[in-house]
Amino acid sequence: MSVSERDKYTGHMTTGHEWNGIKELNTPVPLVLLVFLSAAFLFALGYWILMPAWPLGDTYTKGTLGFDQRQHLAKQIEKNDSEQSRWIDPLVQLDFDAIQGNSQLMAIVDESGPALFEDNCAMCHGSDGDGGRYFPKLNDTSWLWGSDPNVILQTLAVGINSTHPDTRIAIMPGFGAAGVLSAEVIENLVAYVQSISSSHNTSIEQANMAGKEAYSMYCAGCHANDGTGNSVVGAPNLTDDYWVYGGDTTALTATLTHGRKGHMPAWDKRLSLSERRILTLYVLSLNQSVVTGDKP
Template structure:
């Protein structure tokens, strides 16, 4: 039979063990702390019964209250959808060319398009629609196929080079160097001429030779002054906006190999109202054109500007 040992200074029973002369006191927990602890245990048990809390192999417990965070989210989503329904219905009923006539609906379309842009378009065009190499800057006023609301809607709806869509934007530039249409030296002459059009280099002898080659091979699409042709989606070569770069290396690569960028046909992913909102937002960024501008044909290519 063990004998309890009492710590003399405190009068408290010890635990019966010691380390290097140090003994542990068996001090009882405060009553208030114990009751708080018991209350927490009771609360935890009650919570597990009322709310979903216990994990399982396929799904967790549902709880007697029937509440779930997913259920709350679904209710919030349904409420948001109901709030948007009148606006979406109005957008469906309004031809896109009539949107500017309704300032309130136009503002709501731009706001909705901004949100849709962040979800669908930012990976290629950037968070500020500034674009990058091969992806057009949607803020400038340079458009391959037109920057009116109807033009932008057409591009968004049917995309660029989308198989199976008869109205997709579609064009092809010959790979002049790769396919042997022009020799390497002739490609360099054309590059010199193209760069001279936008003042990137002086019009020297190489540019003069390139001018003749340009007239024989490129004028049909880009025009006699190199200002482009929206009927063919041919970019303006006389400005200083370049989709794939304006230095010699970049233009040489373009003339030699050509480019064939693609963009989804969003009518297979988004509803018509959302496409209208996206068109309104892109149009509002700063480069959008009014309806006095010549519109692009239905069977064409890229959404926005640059070479």
């Protein structure tokens, strides 16, 4: 039945079979294909001899090079660590004044800070440290806990209202929800607080004398009599123009009624001491760049 015929175009014989009009040529496998196949197999063979390759029950062929990816990684980490120790050691040991006075160490902070900040801090505080609603702005001059580098370093280590045993704690009570203050008093307080803030142009009117009284009774303990806050307990300055949770009437009423409890995670388990120190100085430098940027 099967009759081979010669294909006019290629000159090769067909196999003699036909499937619904499709025929096949009996062309020999091109030499180049066999050469490539052999070359690929020789590559594999060489690889198997040199590298860990074939399983042998509960062990495997180790390869003549003795290469092991875990050891290789450990060596790379060790090498990197020893190279970095030239700046990590002083960065960890010196106090901040000494580091800030050392231009070589500060160059490392400038170099390594941005990526560290963007990988770990930017999702809340913004890639430029601009902050956002509920997340403090870091590139200005107001600091909830003060601008001392050691204080910032401590905040980075233990967090705020975090799960760390030594966490910083800062809670704005919900005066309205707890029934301590009536809606009317809260309204007065909001007007008063807005009047002392530089973000609002309202003046202290007669109606706010009630607000002022309530302020000195309920708020001044943390936010100070003049409203400038208290960095020991993380109470924000109310007289400047920056608000973490918003300074409009709705937001302030919500703050006074329900309270606020921000959260910052503790980083002491996730970032090394040198990384936290770099971040501390980097965060402070964000602030500086704003100051210098404002006064060209």
